[in-house]
Amino acid sequence: MAKKKKGKPVINREWCKGCGICVEFCPEDALALDEMEKSNLAYPDKCNSCGMCELRCPDLAIELR
Amino acid sequence: MAVKDYIRERFFPHLWCPGCGHGIVMGAMIRAIEKLGIQKSDIVVVSGIGCSSRICGYLDFHTLHTLHGRALAFATGLKLSRPELTLLVPMGDGDAFAIGGNHLIHAARRNIDLTAIIMNNNIYGMTGGQSSPSTGYGDLATTAPYGNIDPSFDPVNLVLGAGASFVARTTTYHVTSMINILEKAITHKGFSVVEVLSQCPTYYGRKNRLATAVDMMNFYKNRTTPIGSKDKEKNPDLIERGIFIQEERPEYCAEYAKLIEKARSQ
Numbered sequence: 001m002a003k004k005k006k007g008k009p010v011i012n013r014e015w016c017k018g019c020g021i022c023v024e025f026c027p028e029d030a031l032a033l034d035e036m037e038k039s040n041l042a043y044p045d046k047c048n049s050c051g052m053c054e055l056r057c058p059d060l061a062i063e064l065r
Numbered sequence: 066m067a068v069k070d071y072i073r074e075r076f077f078p079h080l081w082c083p084g085c086g087h088g089i090v091m092g093a094m095i096r097a098i099e100k101l102g103i104q105k106s107d108i109v110v111v112s113g114i115g116c117s118s119r120i121c122g123y124l125d126f127h128t129l130h131t132l133h134g135r136a137l138a139f140a141t142g143l144k145l146s147r148p149e150l151t152l153l154v155p156m157g158d159g160d161a162f163a164i165g166g167n168h169l170i171h172a173a174r175r176n177i178d179l180t181a182i183i184m185n186n187n188i189y190g191m192t193g194g195q196s197s198p199s200t201g202y203g204d205l206a207t208t209a210p211y212g213n214i215d216p217s218f219d220p221v222n223l224v225l226g227a228g229a230s231f232v233a234r235t236t237t238y239h240v241t242s243m244i245n246i247l248e249k250a251i252t253h254k255g256f257s258v259v260e261v262l263s264q265c266p267t268y269y270g271r272k273n274r275l276a277t278a279v280d281m282m283n284f285y286k287n288r289t290t291p292i293g294s295k296d297k298e299k300n301p302d303l304i305e306r307g308i309f310i311q312e313e314r315p316e317y318c319a320e321y322a323k324l325i326e327k328a329r330s331q
Contacts, residue, residue, distance in 0.1 A: 015077055019084030019266075024279040025238075055096070055240045058088030058278070059078060060068060 007064040013038045015061035022053035071095045073125050084278025086237040086263030097247035110153045111140040116191045117157035117184040134165030137172045148318040158185040162198040173227035177317035180250045180257045186265035194268030205272040224258045231257035233308040236285035
């Protein structure tokens, strides 16, 4: 598992291409694609700040802050 | 430093397709360098031609975008003249195994201190999905509409046979392990090869029943196994990942420096 980092994913909507990798592989199912096909932290309470979405985002569009 | 301190933000969002694995490899390279604490001005990224080679435009180090397949030749010249620099050579499978195949085996044979990061997506993505030396037997490609009849290279065995002193394989799914492997490869004194299985959903996946990036990463998750695992004995088709070899051997630049000393003393 990734080292736990503080913060929650903040998504850069201009860089996100909506591939859905972060949504599929989020261990807590905290992310979802919105109506514009952009990643979105739909369930912030589920997020455990593991940071895997940040590491797997091919667009460098996710940052834990 | 943050990831954004290592990229040229003016070129973002990048040109790679949605879900392309190359962006994940770029992120892992940045995080490995960040963990190692190497100064940006001490790193040179040398790339050839292809989707993967666009990486040197996005990374904010010294960068050289060179000829197709020749990245290792340029990198060899640079390393010999400035051995104190850390050189990373990101390549695609076409770049590394087809047109650049000879440069790859000879760089491995010389054991020159470079880190070759081969992003293997099993296809020529940039030019429209032609089959490459790592397209599997029976796979579909635009130049193999009825299935590819060429057996593919096993990149790990190829470079092991050629004499590389650090050889590893990882995937874009196993990203934390990729960062660890890249750290070890960069610090290794000698020729390091890291093969990263990187998805091309647009040209490889779409034609081979793995239509999305998620499907392809699930394939890497389910069809690879750590080196020497019991699963491999039960299912020989699984692809092994991990570090295959890590050995200290005479490094080319050091040997060259010794040779100069010897010649001068005579």
